[in-house]
Amino acid sequence: MLSQKHLLGLENLQKSDIELLLETAESFKEIIDRDVKKVPTLRGKAIVNLFYEPSTRTRTSFELAGKYLSADTINFTSSASSVRKGETLKDTAKTIEMMGVDAVIIRHSSSGAASYLSRHVTASVINAGDGTHEHPTQALLDMFTVKEKKGTLSGLKVAIFGDILHSRVARSNIFGFTKMGSEVFVAGPSTLMPPDIEQMGAKPVKTIEEAVRDADVVIALRIQLERQQKGLFPTIREYSKFFGLNEDKLALAKSDAILLHPGPVNRGIELTSEVIDGSQSVINQQVKNGVAVRMAVLYHLIGGSRE
Amino acid sequence: MKKLLKGAKVLDPSQNLDGMRDILVVDGRIAEIKENIEISGAEVIDLSNYIITPGLIDIHAHFREPGYEYKEDIESGSMSAAAGGFTAVACMPNTKPPIDNSALIEYVKFRASQVGKAKVLPIGCVTKGQEGKEITEMGDMARAGAVAFSDDGKPVASSSLMRKAMVYAAMFDKVVIDHCEDPSLFEGGQMNEGRVSTLLGLAGIPAASEEIMVARDILLAKAMKVPIHIAHISTKGSVELIRKAKSEGVRVTCEVTPHHLTLTEEAVIGYDTNAKVNPPLRTQEDVDALLEGLKDGTIDAIATDHAPHHIDEKDLEFDQAAFGLVGLETALGVILTNVVGKNGISLNTAIQKMTIGPAKVLGLEMGTLKVGASADITVIDINREWIVDKDRFFSKGRNTPFHGLKLKGKAVMTIVDGNVTYSEIE
Numbered sequence: 149m150l151s152q153k154h155l156l157g158l159e160n161l162q163k164s165d166i167e168l169l170l171e172t173a174e175s176f177k178e179i180i181d182r183d184v185k186k187v188p189t190l191r192g193k194a195i196v197n198l199f200y201e202p203s204t205r206t207r208t209s210f211e212l213a214g215k216y217l218s219a220d221t222i223n224f225t226s227s228a229s230s231v232r233k234g235e236t237l238k239d240t241a242k243t244i245e246m247m248g249v250d251a252v253i254i255r256h257s258s259s260g261a262a263s264y265l266s267r268h269v270t271a272s273v274i275n276a277g278d279g280t281h282e283h284p285t286q287a288l289l290d291m292f293t294v295k296e297k298k299g300t301l302s303g304l305k306v307a308i309f310g311d312i313l314h315s316r317v318a319r320s321n322i323f324g325f326t327k328m329g330s331e332v333f334v335a336g337p338s339t340l341m342p343p344d345i346e347q348m349g350a351k352p353v354k355t356i357e358e359a360v361r362d363a364d365v366v367i368a369l370r371i372q373l374e375r376q377q378k379g380l381f382p383t384i385r386e387y388s389k390f391f392g393l394n395e396d397k398l399a400l401a402k403s404d405a406i407l408l409h410p411g412p413v414n415r416g417i418e419l420t421s422e423v424i425d426g427s428q429s430v431i432n433q434q435v436k437n438g439v440a441v442r443m444a445v446l447y448h449l450i451g452g453s454r455e
Numbered sequence: 456m457k458k459l460l461k462g463a464k465v466l467d468p469s470q471n472l473d474g475m476r477d478i479l480v481v482d483g484r485i486a487e488i489k490e491n492i493e494i495s496g497a498e499v500i501d502l503s504n505y506i507i508t509p510g511l512i513d514i515h516a517h518f519r520e521p522g523y524e525y526k527e528d529i530e531s532g533s534m535s536a537a538a539g540g541f542t543a544v545a546c547m548p549n550t551k552p553p554i555d556n557s558a559l560i561e562y563v564k565f566r567a568s569q570v571g572k573a574k575v576l577p578i579g580c581v582t583k584g585q586e587g588k589e590i591t592e593m594g595d596m597a598r599a600g601a602v603a604f605s606d607d608g609k610p611v612a613s614s615s616l617m618r619k620a621m622v623y624a625a626m627f628d629k630v631v632i633d634h635c636e637d638p639s640l641f642e643g644g645q646m647n648e649g650r651v652s653t654l655l656g657l658a659g660i661p662a663a664s665e666e667i668m669v670a671r672d673i674l675l676a677k678a679m680k681v682p683i684h685i686a687h688i689s690t691k692g693s694v695e696l697i698r699k700a701k702s703e704g705v706r707v708t709c710e711v712t713p714h715h716l717t718l719t720e721e722a723v724i725g726y727d728t729n730a731k732v733n734p735p736l737r738t739q740e741d742v743d744a745l746l747e748g749l750k751d752g753t754i755d756a757i758a759t760d761h762a763p764h765h766i767d768e769k770d771l772e773f774d775q776a777a778f779g780l781v782g783l784e785t786a787l788g789v790i791l792t793n794v795v796g797k798n799g800i801s802l803n804t805a806i807q808k809m810t811i812g813p814a815k816v817l818g819l820e821m822g823t824l825k826v827g828a829s830a831d832i833t834v835i836d837i838n839r840e841w842i843v844d845k846d847r848f849f850s851k852g853r854n855t856p857f858h859g860l861k862l863k864g865k866a867v868m869t870i871v872d873g874n875v876t877y878s879e880i881e
Contacts, residue, residue, distance in 0.1 A: 159654070237772060258772035259645075259656040260726030279774065281656030319656060342653035 157282035172444035190219035213442035287320035302329030310369030335359035462503035468807035469823035483873035510542025510831030515758035522551025533572035535850035537877035540866025542831035555580035557599035605632035635668035689734035691744035728776035763852025791864030834868035
């Protein structure tokens with residue numbers, strides 16, 4: 149069991165918890181390749197996906213993770229629910245809880261929404277992305293993927309580049325990788341760099357080249373194109389020129405460096421198709437590992453009796 | 456009607472008075488103030504071991520009436536004021552409808568007189584409907600009793616309009632109070648921009664959002680030789696701008712809240728919406744600068760910015776919760792416990808900023824115990840230890856970041872025009 153009832157973020161997750169989750173994910177991964185993808189571990193448990201933001205891959209990943217473990221999973225998405233009628237998150241959560249769910253997986257546009265929910269329900273709350281705060285299972289699957297390829301999570305140079313300011317993936321990865329003993333360098337347009345980022349343990353650098361040079365791990369972030377309209381960078385063209393990763397820039401990293409991206413990718417903007425589909429890319433493996441990591445999270449949060 | 460307040464130490468910064476005095480109140484006014492008054496036919500109130508100060512004045516509060524009575528109304532707000540030791544409260548006009556004409560000024564005054572627990576000093580809008588387009592009938596409102604003008608919460612973005620408003624208000628000897636905030640820099644902000652906003656992934660409100668407008672207002676006041684009052688300053692930069700302007704003779708005054716003097720952005724960690732306030736809680740460096748500004752006279756008044764909200768507007772995801780916190784019932788305790796004694800700030804200074812300080816900003820004959828003044832009096836037990844309990848507030852608002860805080864010092868009796876409006880004394 150984890151030392152906590154909820155998974156709200158990696159900031160407050162202990163290193164031993166991260167290790168436990170990654171080890172468990174390793175043993176679950178094999179289930180995904182089976183002909184009959186089902187183990188009875190969470191039989192009789194109910195899980196709800198409470199998604200207030202559109203998401204295909206994260207929601208599907210959680211849903212399959214639950215199903216492979218024999219839990220009953222249902223989806224509650226904002227467009228199809230009473231959210232539009234103005235029901236509050238608290239009331240929606242309480243309603244769902246009264247139906248007897250064991251875990252609530254929440255994706256929400258407000259930073260802190262998962263933490264808020266955890267104060268109002270007795271079920272375990274799993275943060276599937278809250279605003280620009282954290283996305284812990286994404287970071288766990290990134291770490292799992294890196295560990296699988298590199299054999300370790302300590303002593304690595306990790307480069308994260310793109311829209312750091314608005315990225316919950318970046319925050320969770322900074323917390324996660326630094327906790328496990330790696331160095332995290334961040335780069336992005338200065339207008340998309342949050343203040344005092346170094347106090348989170350990351351090392352801000354001015355150029356993507358500087359971040360990527362000699363890196364073991366390169367994590368690209370998705371740039372939301374509407375940021376351009378808000379005046380945070382002048383054109384997609386210039387963004388791509390300075391902060392897009394191509395083969396030349398990736399060549400600055402160690403020769404065995406791996407490239408990750410949380411998806412969905414803007415092809416030709418933050419990454420060129422050559423690097424997305426190149427030999428160093430582990431983007432597709434990330435997706436598979438995501439299911440395994442989420443199985444591990446569900447198992448450790450609701451799989452046993454909590455004393 | 457005679458009341459004799461006996462045995463207390465009287466602290467009245469308006470007349471540099473700090474000593475044992477008896478006070479005789481006749482017909483709602485201070486009739487005599489000296490050592491050992493003996494007189495027959497007066498109701499004697501024994502206040503031994505207490506401190507008497509002029510009635511506390513809050514230059515910045517929201518009583519929400521008309522329109523938002525579910526948050527607060529003039530009755531609950533007045534009771535909250537009395538319980539906190541306040542005898543007069545200047546109320547912001549961002550009600551529904553906004554207080555932008557003399558009829559509404561008179562309505563507020565009428566309601567306050569019905570309740571009779573505190574003097575409610577209405578502030579009128581700077582622009583019609585708080586829309587930032589056309590200035591209001593300030594002359595008419597001033598005549599009806601408006602004490603100042605402000606578009607608090609919806610600051611006047613146009614510098615040209617602000618300049619006209621300041622000049623026009625000055626014609627009636629009234630000051631414009633500006634909530635300084637550059638809307639384009641504020642946009643979507645949730646808390647102070649800095650380490651904690653980065654950590655929590657909340658959109659930041661930069662210090663410059665406030666300081667740009669403070670600088671603008673100072674420049675306008677300087678050029679037009681008219682006064683401006685800056686509401687609730689929160690940053691070191693604002694203190695420095697105002698200090699410099701004052702030294703150059705610009706007619707700028709300002710206020711600070713107890714929460715900005717005692718809390719930092721750290722209070723938001725855990726997404727506590729009770730710490731969501733505008734301007735946001737800043738850093739320790741800002742707190743230190745505000746304390747220094749209070750001590751050296753840069754800051755003229757301590758204001759609560761009492762902003763009650765319903766629980767449904769606060770028990771929400773952080774970015775959907777309302778800004779603001781209640782302060783009338785905690786202000787004095789917080790100041791006595793966590794400000795007096797810090798950075799060499801004396802009790803006298805603190806009381807000055809809560810009495811004659813705000814009275815002077817508004818140009819009101821208040822905040823003093825001089826003979827002839829209205830008998831607005833606050834009695835303080837400086838040694839009373841108490842714990843803030845939001846569920847016992849007279850205010851309808853429960854939104855306080857101070858719940859559970861242990862404080863020392865409390866108002867135990869409040870007197871308005873010679874009438875006791877609140878008392879914990881047997």
